[in-house]
Amino acid sequence: MTIGIILTLLMHSLASTYISSTTKSPFSINLMAIVDADYKFLVVDIGQMGSASDGGVLDNSNFGSAWNRDRVNMPPPVPLPGTETNTPYVLVADEAFPLKPNLMRPYPGREATNDMRKQLYHYRLSRARRVVENAFGILANRWHFLFNPVDADPEKLTVTVNAAYVLHNLLCTVSDTNYMPPGYGDTIHKREVFAGFWHTELHSLDDLSPCRARNYTQLAADNRDKITDWCSAEGVRDWQDGLITRIR
Numbered sequence: 345m346t347i348g349i350i351l352t353l354l355m356h357s358l359a360s361t362y363i364s365s366t367t368k369s370p371f372s373i374n375l376m377a378i379v380d381a382d383y384k385f386l387v388v389d390i391g392q393m394g395s396a397s398d399g400g401v402l403d404n405s406n407f408g409s410a411w412n413r414d415r416v417n418m419p420p421p422v423p424l425p426g427t428e429t430n431t432p433y434v435l436v437a438d439e440a441f442p443l444k445p446n447l448m449r450p451y452p453g454r455e456a457t458n459d460m461r462k463q464l465y466h467y468r469l470s471r472a473r474r475v476v477e478n479a480f481g482i483l484a485n486r487w488h489f490l491f492n493p494v495d496a497d498p499e500k501l502t503v504t505v506n507a508a509y510v511l512h513n514l515l516c517t518v519s520d521t522n523y524m525p526p527g528y529g530d531t532i533h534k535r536e537v538f539a540g541f542w543h544t545e546l547h548s549l550d551d552l553s554p555c556r557a558r559n560y561t562q563l564a565a566d567n568r569d570k571i572t573d574w575c576s577a578e579g580v581r582d583w584q585d586g587l588i589t590r591i592r
Contacts, residue, residue, distance in 0.1 A: 375389075375490070376405065377509070378435065379476040390505050424579060431567065434447060438473060448568055450465075451568075461572050489504070528542050
């Protein structure tokens with residue numbers, strides 16, 4: 345078992361814009377989703393206002409509420425490979441989301457600047473997050489209306505966006521090479537990342553605003569530290585050698 349399997353569920357969000365039918369003014373709504381390692385969308389939340397924080401979008405969604413209360417049908421905690429201490433399955437997110445016992449994000453600010461262990465954790469985390477960023481990038485570049493104002497009410501836009509997610513999953517399932525030809529998504533060989541050519545097309549994803557909340561629990565911090573230690577010990581990979589040298 346590898347860290348890529350332990351950290352299978354990945355999370356990201358973006359915003360789509362609709363034109364109010366009454367005021368003709370633009371408003372944005374959040375599109376939040378959890379993606380698997382095959383670029384497929386497993387959980388989607390559409391319709392919360394674009395002004396809401398990404399962490400707030402998660403907490404206010406039906407899935408987020410169930411996730412925070414451990415009501416999601418996830419496998420029980422298991423030891424990381426080579427260890428004997430149980431570690432929960434977690435979501436992987438970026439700085440836009442708060443740290444939780446079952447949601448991993450980077451260390452804040454410059455905390456990892458002079459800490460090789462934490463920098464390796466960031467590197468491994470970013471490799472996992474790249475999957476979800478690719479899924480959103482492919483979706484948005486294939487369905488351009490996600491980045492353009494839509495003259496429709498929120499209810500109709502929600503249905504339209506849901507249809508895009510479903511069709512995306514279907515085309516990924518049947519491996520449609522017209523939809524996602526070889527090289528369209530990013531590929532990784534050891535520590536080298538080769539950007540997929542969706543990056544060169546019409547749209548790219550903007551960085552999300554960091555979440556500055558520091559009110560995480562000790563359990564959340566312990567779980568992150570446990571994964572951080574594992575990345576530099578039992579979970580170390582030979583392709584990290586060059587990275588370790590550069591950090592030192």
